[in-house]
Amino acid sequence: MAVDLLLGLQWGDEGKGKIVDVLTSNYDIVARFQGGPNAGHTLEFDGIKHVLRTIPSGIFHDNTVNVIGNGVVIDPVVFVQELDGLDKFNLDYKKKLILSRKAHIILPTHRLLDAASETSKGKAKIGSTLKGIGPTYMDKTGRNGIRVGDLELANWKERYRNLANKHEALIGFHDVQIEYNLPELEKEFFAAVERLKELTFIDSEEYLQQAQRAGKTILAEGAQGSLLDIDFGTYPFVTSSTTTAAGACTGLGVAPTQIGEVYGIFKAYTTRVGSGPFPTELFDDAGAEMARIGNEFGAVTGRPRRCGWLDLVALKYTCQINGVTQLMMMKGDVLSGFEELKVCTSYMYKGEEISHLPYNIEPENVEPVYKTFPCWKKDLTQMTEVSQFPKELNDYIAFLEKELEIPIKVVSVGPDRKQTIHRD
Ligand code: GDP
Ligand code: IMO
Ligand code: MG
Numbered sequence: 001m002a003v004d005l006l007l008g009l010q011w012g013d014e015g016k017g018k019i020v021d022v023l024t025s026n027y028d029i030v031a032r033f034q035g036g037p038n039a040g041h042t043l044e045f046d047g048i049k050h051v052l053r054t055i056p057s058g059i060f061h062d063n064t065v066n067v068i069g070n071g072v073v074i075d076p077v078v079f080v081q082e083l084d085g086l087d088k089f090n091l092d093y094k095k096k097l098i099l100s101r102k103a104h105i106i107l108p109t110h111r112l113l114d115a116a117s118e119t120s121k122g123k124a125k126i127g128s129t130l131k132g133i134g135p136t137y138m139d140k141t142g143r144n145g146i147r148v149g150d151l152e153l154a155n156w157k158e159r160y161r162n163l164a165n166k167h168e169a170l171i172g173f174h175d176v177q178i179e180y181n182l183p184e185l186e187k188e189f190f191a192a193v194e195r196l197k198e199l200t201f202i203d204s205e206e207y208l209q210q211a212q213r214a215g216k217t218i219l220a221e222g223a224q225g226s227l228l229d230i231d232f233g234t235y236p237f238v239t240s241s242t243t244t245a246a247g248a249c250t251g252l253g254v255a256p257t258q259i260g261e262v263y264g265i266f267k268a269y270t271t272r273v274g275s276g277p278f279p280t281e282l283f284d285d286a287g288a289e290m291a292r293i294g295n296e297f298g299a300v301t302g303r304p305r306r307c308g309w310l311d312l313v314a315l316k317y318t319c320q321i322n323g324v325t326q327l328m329m330m331k332g333d334v335l336s337g338f339e340e341l342k343v344c345t346s347y348m349y350k351g352e353e354i355s356h357l358p359y360n361i362e363p364e365n366v367e368p369v370y371k372t373f374p375c376w377k378k379d380l381t382q383m384t385e386v387s388q389f390p391k392e393l394n395d396y397i398a399f400l401e402k403e404l405e406i407p408i409k410v411v412s413v414g415p416d417r418k419q420t421i422h423r424d
Contacts, residue, residue: 001212002260003031005248007222009318011234011272013298013305014265015330015412017041020057020221022410022420023263028216029065030058031208033251034241035223036073036106036136038129040299045417050089051299055082056221059096060089067204069220070102071241071251073136074148075111076192083195099196100204101149107160108185109167110135116174126237127274129300137240139163148201151193205253212258220248226318227272234361237276245322264324264406266315268332268396271305273298277361279368280308280344294334309342309370312403317357319404328410329400332393333419338375341396344368345403373399380413386423397423 006023008014021043024030037053043060044050052059054074056066068074086093110132117134118125128134139145144163150156164182171178211218224243227233232244241247245262248254269290272278281287287307290296296305319327335341346355348367358366376390383389389397389411397408411421 001215001217003208003212003218003220003248003252003254003258004261004263005220005222005245005259005322006263006265007243007245007322008225009264009266009315009322009324010225010270011227011278012223012225013040013271013273014225014267015042016222016265017043017052017057018330018412018415018417019263019265019328019410019420020219021045021060022417023219024058024061024064026217027058027064027219029067029208029211029218030056030221031067031069031204031218031252032056032072032221032223033069034071034243034247035239036133037075037078037131038133038239038300039223041223042299042415043417044415049415050085053082053300054079055086055097058219058221059086059091059093064096066097067202067208067252068097068099068103069204069252070100071247072100072103073106073133073140073241074099074103074196075106075131076196077108077188078131080192080195094199098200098202098204098207099148101147101152101201102204103148104136104140104145105148105151106132106136107146107164107167108182108189109164109171110139112171112178112180113167116171116176116178119176119178120174125275127276129274129298131300134240135167148196151197152201208252208254220252220254222247226322227314229321232318232321234276237274244318259323262323262325263328264319264322264326265328265330266310267330268310268335269294270308270311270314271296273301273303273305277363277366278306278308279314279347279361279363279366280311281306282308286338289338290334294331309344309368310400311344311368312400313344313347313355313368314357316355316404319406324406326409327400327404327406328412329397329408330412332376332396332411333380333413335375336379337377341373341375342370343373343399345371371399381419383413383421386411386421
């Protein structure tokens with residue numbers, strides 16, 4: 001059986017959590033392949049709204065095993081809070097949730113280093129979620145990290161102490177004052193590690209290979225978005241992992257030849273949290289309306305998300321890099337009633353019209369060229385089938401499919417699991 005992938009095609013928060021939850025009934029296993037608690041994946045069903053951070057979005061389905069892959073970074077403190085948040089659902093998560101021994105651990109000092117690094121950057125800050133993501137991946141690639149499997153070893157606390165001491169020295173190198181009480185943070189951290197150890201640790205690449213041989217269906221869940229990818233995103237305003245399709249291979253131990261469908265998710269407009277270039281960003285009433293109607297506030301940090309028109313240049317780029325086979329368009333309902341819609345179809349770049357994403361998309365270099373569409377006026381949120389779609393929405397979808405040369409198979413018309421319309 002092939003492994004299907006689901007990933008975000010913009011700057012994150014496209015609605016990955018919702019769609020993984022919707023698709024999970026078709027899968028035996030859902031596996032997260034990168035990122036950490038910088039993610040906030042929102043699920044809504046039966047009047048409940050729940051945000052997941054590290055735990056895969058298949059957790060609410062009875063017969064699905066949820067794997068946290070080797071490419072993920074885990075903060076035991078946040079993870080335990082997530083587990084506690086699941087208590088009210090009466091899930092047997094000890095059976096349904098398993099962790100790769102090769103996943104790296106976020107230490108309290110990683111979070112402090114993140115804060116020191118961001119503060120020292122001043123106006124040039126990345127706008128990190130401050131969850132310690134960058135420093136933890138730095139220790140991973142620097143070959144200093146502590147992994148889930150290390151927690152089973154007798155000497156891991158010694159290694160922890162050496163690394164934490166090094167981090168404290170590094171914090172001192174940043175010319176900023178960071179207030180912290182490490183003994184308090186460590187108390188919370190070590191208690192959380194004990195809770196983490198109650199879960200099952202596995203060699204997840206072996207588990208997933210065996211599962212495939214046994215004919216199990218697997219969905220790989222991405223976090224963040226392709227434009228936040230460490231290589232292909234808007235560097236340095238990116239996260240520290242491979243958010244694109246290749247990340248599923250390195251983050252789960254799945255071979256490229258084993259990848260099946262690549263589901264790419266995008267909003268009918270664009271949002272971004274944190275710093276960095278955003279060519280189609282709106283600073284007018286239309287942007288404010290998208291933010292208000294779309295409730296565009298970060299699921300993790302509560303920060304307002306910047307809003308703008310759909311950027312087809314960027315979307316084509318991320319579809320190509322990921323090899324997307326099916327598209328899913330989210331939040332079209334938010335645009336109902338807009339007078340008109342715009343889509344950026346090319347950029348004016350240093351006086352020349354281009355249709356690819358150049359090395360530098362800072363505002364001084366790039367000016368979007370727009371195509372304007374009439375917007376649909378009808379409320380989409382109660383619709384249940386494609387035949388109810390207004391003409392303007394069908395025209396918008398047809399235009400995007402033609403430009404991207406990939407079918408839009410799902411149109412989401414609201415946050416609830418049920419507000420999902422499949423197009424054949
Ligand atoms: P993720 O990080 O990609 O899982 O996305 P987030 O959960 O951070 O942000 C998506 C937000 O949009 C959440 O609040 C969802 O409940 C909500 N959402 C998802 N799909 C739709 C949709 O089609 N319409 C509307 N109005 N909201 C949606
Ligand atoms: P989900 O999975 C949106 C952004 C941060 C910041 C940059 C680096 O919910 O889509 P980091 O904490 O990784 O050092 O932050 O990346 N960012 C996200 N933006 N959704 C996310 O995840 C994000 N995870 C990180 O705002 O600009
Ligand atoms: Mg999110």
